[in-house]
Amino acid sequence: MxxxxxxxxxxxxxxxxxxxxxxxxxxxxxxxxxxxxxxxxxxxxxxxxxxxxxxxxxxxxxxxxxxxxxxxxxxxxxxxxxxxxxxxxxxxxxxxxxxxxxxxxVGVGEMMVRLERLRQLLAAEGLFNADRKRRLPFLPGTIGLVCGRESAAERDVLENSRRRWPAVRFKVEEVAVQGPYAVAEVTEALRKLDADSSIDVIVVARGGGSLEDLLPFSDETLVRAVAACRTPVVSAIGHEQDSPLLDLVADVRASTPTDAAKKVVPDVGEQLTLVRQLRDRGRRVVSGWLDREMSWLTSVRSRPSLADPVRELERRAEQAEALRDRARRSLSSSLDRAEDDLTHLRARLIALSPAATLERGYAIVQHPSGDVVRLAKDVSPGTLLTIRLSDDRLTVRAEEPDEAENA
Structure with missing residues (x-):
């Protein structure tokens, strides 16, 4: 060009x-x-x-x-x-x-690919499922600690745990936490602590480091050993951003060794404060309930039926006597009216009775059949008739009427 x-x-x-x-x-x-x-x-x-x-x-x-x-x-x-x-x-x-x-x-990337494949395999087996994870005891009697020799992670866990609960006890297993012997030593320490019946929880702790330094805590052998533990396991590996496979299989993940101490051991000061608050709350509840019951009892006692029960009985007795007198008056009045009605009815019956008519001198003539004779033509001569008087009866025979008398 x-x-x-x-x-x-x-x-x-x-x-x-x-x-x-x-x-x-x-x-x-x-x-x-x-x-x-x-x-x-x-x-x-x-x-x-x-x-x-x-x-x-x-x-x-x-x-x-x-x-x-x-x-x-x-x-x-x-x-x-x-x-x-x-x-x-x-x-x-x-x-x-x-x-x-x-x-x-490449490099770290290749390791990440292998770890991702292992993670998917273990996840498919259910080792990371939330339903298989166990709750930590409220106050463990003895805590098993797997950590590096004279490491900062050991110091952080022990100091923070004893600061929160001075009486806490530890059984420490110091192992290699990086390098070719780390997996075997950590796994053996886990099995040893898990076999100890006095251990209530196991903490696996290590400080931060590079991805290569933390690779032992993503080893399949170690992950399966943690999954097989009967004792709850807490993973406290590295810092917040670090996430080895041990974090996924452990029952509880702590972001740092210090955080592990906070999760495993309760704070005695916080618990005493909580007890005090609950005690005060219980007192307020009981006091409020007693106040309400006393108010109700006072209200009930102030009612007339309880304040002067004899007066209530007397009032009821007065009511009963008043009702009895009223019933007597009503019954007496009804009897008097009935007696007057009966007297009037008797007088009417007497006035309308045939006997009264007979007493005035009248007589009733009857056929033998009992029928009353109303007309003379209804009687044949020679017929026996009954004449009913006021005091007795007479039997007579009918004769021919006298023509002179009829004229």
Whole structure:
């Protein structure tokens, strides 16, 4: 190109950039390794900077979101990765970047992949299920502690536990907490403490460290040993951001060794305060109940029936006597009226009675059949008739009427 250009006949910048883009495009795809920085996502594209781990060299990389999300575990800032990239040159902006076609974690990333596969396997077996986790005792008699030799984690657990409950007892098993012997020693200490019937809870504690330092606490053998323990196990590994598989299988996870002491041992001051509050609450409840019952009793005693029960009986007796007198008067009045009615009715009956008529000198003539004779023509001569008087009866025979008398 330099032989064909001069100050008098330069090439346009667009031509030069197009030529550069063509050269870069002919490079094809390539696998590159580096450390991710400046990771960000906008829409369906992930933007990052791939930095050389040794030299101060970096390049911009874009990746489709699907390529990034398909990487397990997903890379973050600081992750080392191997990328299958295609170099691209944007002529309009004169900028260069790689487009990632595939992404694979390396180093720590490979360990994370293995741990993720182990986590999925153990989760499928139910070792992380919440229903198999046991509650910690309120106040453990003896606490088993698995920790490093003369470690800060041991000091944090012991000091904070005794500060909260001075009478707490510990059985400490000091083991290697990193390196090739860590898994075997921690597992053996767990089994030893679990076999001791005086141990109520076991705490596995270790301070913070790198991912490689904490790998023993994600070992399958150790995880299965914790799952097989009959004694509740508390995991206190590293710091809040650290999450080994031991945290998932343990009955309780503590973010730090200090937090483990707070979860396992109750605070004597807090418990005394709680007891005092509950006692005061109980007194208030009982006092309120007694006050209500006394008020009710006073109200009941003030009622007339209880204040002067004899007066109530006397009042009832007066009512009974008044009702009795009223009943007597009513019955007497009814009898008097009935007697008057009977007298009037008797007088009427006497006035209308045939006997009264007979007493005035009248007589009743009857046929032998008992029928009353009303007309003389109804009687045949020679017929026996009965004449009823006021005091007796007479029997007579009818004769022919005297014509002279009839005339």
């Amino acid at each position: 330099s032989s064909k250009t001069t100050p008098e006949s330069p090439l346009p910048i667009r031509t030069v950039l197009q030529m550069v883009g063509g050269w870069i495009g002919r490079l094809g795809t390539v696998w590159v390794e580096g450390e991710i920085t400046d990771l960000s996502t906008r829409g369906g594209t992930v933007f990052l900077t791939l930095r050389d781990p040794v030299a101060n060299v970096s390049a911009r990389v874009t990746a489709p979101r699907g390529v990034y999300e398909a990487t397990v575990p997903r890379p973050a800032n600081g992750s080392r990765v191997v990328l299958h990239v295609k170099p691209d040159f944007w002529v309009n902006r004169g900028s260069f970047a790689f487009t990632a076609l595939e992404m694979r974690p």
